[in-house]
Amino acid sequence: MIEIDIHKKLKSSQGEMLLNIQTTIKKGDLVTLYGNSGAGKTSILRIVAGLLQPDSGKINVNGKTWLNTAKKINLKPQKRKVGFVFQDYALFPNMTVKENLLFALNKGEDNSIVNHLVEIIELGELQNRKPQTLSGGQKQRVALARALVQKPSILMLDEPLSALDSEIRFKLQQYILNVHKEYKLTTLLISHDISEIIRMSDKVLQIEHGKITRQGKPNEVFNYTGLSAKFQFTGTIIEISKQDFLYILSIRIGKDLVKVVADETEGEHLKAGDKIVVSAKALNPIIQKIG
């Protein structure tokens, strides 16, 4: 169980913002922080890791106090058991992939965990390469493996998948889910992608201007529970055009572009950039094998 209650004045591009977060995270849950950039999501992770000092507040992790400003307790980042995957991965350029992982071991610790991680995250062939020679997805996997070497109480991933194309993205989601289960981790993930959130998380916290505005299971937060659909996809509207009394929506779903029609009452409330659920009920799909 992780209890977080933090307050901090942040200076953002839109001026000052008060970060004010109270939440409890169940052990073993995968929780996603969702919200616009600049809403304070990264700051929350950095405060939990001890890299950023809040003005006041407390953080308790599995009964241990990491931070309590009233009692002047503030563990250094070195003493907090967190695994962190940064947005820029922060792999050490002077070390090979294997050395990056070994660096994360404590002195005199057995390196069997490194070998195990190399195996399950499939880094075998990359072991002796330097980070600069890796692709984005490969760097991502190395950063993930390195974050797990210390068997953290919390794994935190700051938009780990945003820079990757959808195929690699899907594979990496699987890696993250696998290690989350295998190591019984409590995971905090920042993501913008609703389909990713729905697929991966137990709980979503929607953050706006430094505050939690909605929280709950993904289907509650994105409220599509009422639908008893046969087909259901989430996507982003790329373009809306009006033809007579119908709206034509161009929607990006994963990497595919789909066109659907919407009637006037639906179309009026939609604009390009909106995230939507597309579902169909009475429909007989034609399935063809293509590969």
Place this chain on the structure above:
Amino acid sequence: MIDWEPLILTFKLAFITTILLLVISIPLAYWLAYSKSKLKPIFETFVSMPLVLPPTVIGFYLLVAFSPSNAFGDWLNNWLGLQLVFSFEGLLIASIIYSLPFMVHPIQAGFSNLPTSLIDMSYVLGKSKTTTLFKVLIPNIKTSLLTGIVLAFAHTIGEFGVVLMIGGNIPGKTKVASIAVYDKVESLDYAAANTYSLILFALTFVILLMVYVINGGYLKQQK
């Protein structure tokens, strides 16, 4: 044949100065790169002053400070047995001050250019500041270190004004090559002055060329 002693003395001075400067500059540059202290601009100014101050001014104040007729020079002389005026040790201290910015600036820039996420990550992985400095930061600023080393070495070779003020022209102790050139010209021995000058010219050219070749990545491309 010329007297080789001034050249040997020059390289001895440049070599020891560079090693001592490296030891001093890494912690100093680290502090300048990462400290949020309000005093930082003052220290940065002091480090940079030798770049713009006439060497004779530095030499003059060191001369006054080290002079045994003053309290500080007297204390050095009585308690440490150090006579810093017109001696090799005095020259060494003057060189360290004079070449300080040439070592500190590249190292400081090297630290500042590294993404801070590397430091954050090392801390998250449970590593101390010292381990982070030696295992993560220093190995990733090798070219900056090399630039600092070479520039400090070359700049010490090129020193003249400070040496003249504080070291004088004592053969084997303070008569370095740049002074020897001046000395030979004064005594109208142009041939010897030319030999010294040519050697210094060629050496500084090679040393600086080395920096540009290495930092320009020409070596990496060939690999």
